[in-house]
Amino acid sequence: MRALDRKLLRNLWSLRSQGLAIALVVACGVATFVMSLASLDSLRLTQQGVYKAQRFADVFADLKRAPESLADRMREIPGVAALETRVRAPVRLRLDTFEDPITGLAISIPDGRQPELNRLFLRAGQLPDPDRGEQVLISEAFAEAHGLKPGDQLAMIVNGRLQRLTLAGIALSPEFIYQIRPGDLFPDFSRYAVVWMNRSALAAAFGMEGAFNSLSLTLSPRHEAAPVIDALDLLLQPWGSLGAHDRNDQLSHRYLEQELEQLEGMARFLPMIFIGVAAFLLNVVAARLIRTQREQIGVLKAFGYGNLRIASHYLALVLAVVAIGSLTGVIAGAWLAGLLGALYQDFFRFPWLQFRLQPATAVLAVAIAGGATLAGTLSAVRAAFRLPPAEAMRPESPPRYRRTLVERLGVGRFLSQPSRMILRNLERQPIKSLLSVLGIALAVAILVLTGFQQGSVNHMLDVQFRLAQQQDLTVTFVEPVSQRAIHELAALPGVRHAEGFRVAPAILRNGHREHRGSLQGYQADSRLFAVLDDQLQPIPLAEGGLMMTDHLAGMLGVGPGDMVQVQIQEGRRARLDIPVAGLVTEYVGVGAYLPQQTLNRLLREGPAVSGAFLSVAPEALAGLHRRLESLPRVAGVSLRERAIQSFRELMDESVMVFTLFAMALAGSIAFAVVYNSARIALAERSRELASLRVLGFTRAETAYVLLGELVVLTLAAIAPGFAIGAGFTWLLTRAMETDLYRVPMILTADTFALSAAVVLGATMLSSLLIANRLRRLDMVSALKASE
C-alpha cells in the first residue's frame, strides 16, 4: 500500500464521525428518494399486474333491467372481446357484533365459478357451492374490519327481505381495489361491504331472473372504447341505462388513479426537496471539511505531489463517505418502500404487492447526492491548490475581526467577552454564517413540509363536515321518491330536522372537455348543508344556475356566466344548457350545486328527492338507523361522526406513517447538519478553545463560546426555516392536487413547534456530543506549535 493511500485510510478514520454525519445526510436524501419512487413504482406495477391477471374489464355499464338475450347482440359490437352480464344489487348487512348501519353491494358471479372478467382473488375459503344460494364471498377489507372468516354467518337485506348468509370465502376484486361507497368521500371499511354470490340466488332475491342490470367487457386489441360505448348506449337506452363508461369513470379505478396521481405528485416533489437540501448541505459541509485539510495539502505539494494526485486523494476520501451513505440510503429506502407499500394496502386492496426498485432510481439518487458532495469537495480542493505550498502550510493568517453591528449600536457594553467572541465570529464570516443558517433553515423547512399533512387533513375534515355538511345521518333512497317521504322521516322519534336532496347523475361538458358526475340539488334554505366561498363563508345557492367547485370549473374551463352543457344520465336523459352562477370552495370532490326545486323543474318532475339529511338527537341515533334500515326504499344510511372517525383512523395508520418516516429522515438531516457545523467549528477553533481552558475557563465556560454560536445559528435559522417550509408546502399542495382532494395548505402552530423542537433537539444532541469532545481537548499540544 502506498503511503498516500495509507494516509487516506487514516484520514478517513480520524474524520469518521464527521464522515458518518455526511454519510447520514447522503443516506437520508437517497433513502427518501428511493422510498418515494420505489413505493410508487411498485404500486403502479402491482396495479398493472393485478388488472392483467384478474382480467379487469375496459368498459362498464349499469342499467335498470334488460333481458339476458340482449347479451349476444352486445357481443356482436365490433371491438368487444369478452362481455359478461351480471346482477348488482344494493344491500344492507347486519352483523350480530356491530351496531352501526352497514351498506353494501351484492354482485353476481356465475354459479360456483369465477367470473370471466374482473376475476376474484380468494384470500381465504372457496367459491360458493353452485347449489348453495346462501353461500357468499365477502370483500377482504370488510372481513378484516370485523374479523370475519369463512364459515361465519351474517344477514343481508335485499329488496327489503332479510336473508341469512354463510361466508364461503374472502375475496379481492380488481373492481374494488379502492373500496368506497359511491358518494362517500373516504373509504369506510367497517360500514361498506362488497358481497359476491351465485347469480341464480341473487337474481331470485332481486327479481332479476333471466335478466341483468350490469355488464362489463374487454376490448379487442387496437380498439377504442368510445365507439363501443356509443353502440352500447344505443342498445341499452331503452333499458334504463345510466350510460356506459370506460375505466376512467369506474369508481375504484378513478379513485385509485387519483390517489396514485397524488402520491406521484408527492413522490416526485418530496424527494427532490430532500435530496436537493441534502445536496446543498453536502456541498457546504464537504467544502468546509476539506478546508481544514489545507495545511496537509500544502505539505503534500511541497513533497512534489501533483495537483491531480492530491485531488484524487481527497475525492477518494469523499467518495468513500458517499459510497457508505448511498449504500445505506438505497437499502434503507428499499426497505421503507416495502413497508410503505404494505401500508398502502390498507387503502388500496391489492391482492398482492409486487415490489420493484428500478436501478435507474437508485443511480439517480446516488448521482445527485454524490455529485453535490464531490462538487463541494472539488471547489475546496481547488481553492487549496491556488496557494503556493509555503503559504498553504502556514496556518491561515490571523483572521481580521472588527466590532459587530450589535456592538456599534452601543449594546456592546452589556456583552461579556465570550459573547463578543460569538458575535464577532458570526459576523466575521458572514457567508459561512449565512450558509450555516440556510442549512439549518432547510432542515427546519423539510420538517415543516413533512409535518403539514396532519393539520391539513384536520382542516379538510373540519370544512367538509363541520361547515359544509352538518347532518348527523344521511339517508339515500333506492330511487327518487316523493317529497312526502321527508315528512315520514321527520316524524321518526329522535329526528329534529329532515330535509330532502335530489342528486341526478349527469355528464357536464364544455366543448370537448367533460366531466362525468352529478347535479346536486339541495334546499335553498338548508340548515344542514352549505356551500362556502373562498373565505369559507356560506353562500346561498343561485336560482338561475349552477354553483360549482372552483376545481370543477377549472377542469371544464368555465367561469361564472359561462354555459355548461349538461346531459342527465337518468329518466328521459335531458340535455340542458345551464349557466355557471358562481364558484365555491371545497377540498374534496367535484360538486355542481343548485336548488332542489330548480333541479326538479329542469328534470320536469315534481318535488322528488333522492335522499335526505337528518339532524338527530344523539341519544336517538343508535335506535334510529335500525328503524331506517327496515324501510324498504332506503338504500343506505351513513353516520357523519363515524365516517370522520374511521377516516381518521385510516389516515393515522398509513399517511401518518409516511409522515413519520419522512420526519425521522428530516430529523436525521437536521442532526447531521448541526453536528457537522459544530464539529468543523471545533476543529477550526480548538487552539482558541484550548487557550481559554489554559486561562482558567471551566469546560462549561469554554463550551459556551463554541456552542453559543451553534445555538445562535439554530435560533436564527428557525424563522427563515418556517418561511421556506411554507413555500415548499405550497409547492407540494399544488403537486398533490387531484379531483378527489385539494389538500389545503394549513400549517398549524403544532407543525411549526414540532419542526423547531426537532431541530433544537438535534442541536442539543450535537452540543452534548461536542461538549464531550471538549473534555478531551489537549491544552498542552494546542499551545505548543501554531497548529
Place this chain on the structure above:
Amino acid sequence: MPPPTSEPVFRIRRLTRVFRMGEVEIHALRGVDLDLYQGEFVVMLGASGSGKSTLLNILGGLDKATAGEVWFRDRDLALASEAELTQFRRRHVGFVFQFYNLIPSLTARENVAIVTEIADDPMRPDEALAMVGLEERLDHFPAQMSGGEQQRVAIARAIAKNPEVLLCDEPTGALDSATGVRVLEALLDVNQRLGTTTAVITHNAAIADMADRVIRLSDGRIADVHRNATKASPRDLHW
C-alpha cells in the same frame, strides 16, 4: 530585587512524569526536587526533551505528576482534580506562550478583559496594558499588531488577574532579538513592580543572565542551580 522569603511558593519533591506512548515509556521528569520562592525571577534552561516544558506544565496545572509532590503553598497539586486545577489556573497562574495564544476575535483590551472578568481581584485591563506599554493599542485586534505587541498583550493578560506566579514558555521564541528584549523588559518590570514569582523556560542561554536563579535541566533531572550574583538588564542581552 525583593529577597526570597523563607516560605517557598512551590515546593516540589521527587516529581516524576512518565508518558506512555503505546509500548514505550518516556520519562520526562525523573525525580525533581525544587523550591520556587516568592517574587523571584527564575530561568529554566534545557535542550528539547530535557523536561523543562513538562515541569512548567505541571506547575501551571496543565498536566499532572505521575508520582511525587507538587505543593503550591499548602495544596498538593498532584492530588487535585481536573476542576480544582481549572480553579487553580484561574486564580493563581498567569501564562505566557511562545505563540501568544490571543483570541483573534477580541481586541487587546478584551483579550485582557476575558481573564479579568473571571478573576477575583484583577486590575483594570487598560492598567495592565499600560504596564506593558500598550496604552495606545487598547482597541486593536491581534491581526492589527506586531508579534512583539501581541506577546505584550499576552503578558498583560497574564498579569491582569494579579497572579501569584507567572509562567512563561519560550516567550521570545517567535520574536526577533530586539522585540524579544522589549518583551523581557516587560516581564522583568512586572516581576519587580508586583513581586510576582516568574518562571521563564527557554533554550536560549543568553536570557539566563537576567534571572535571580538559573536552573538547568537535563534528561528529566535538575543538572545545576546557579544564583546570579549580579543580574544583567535585558537591554544588555544579545542573541
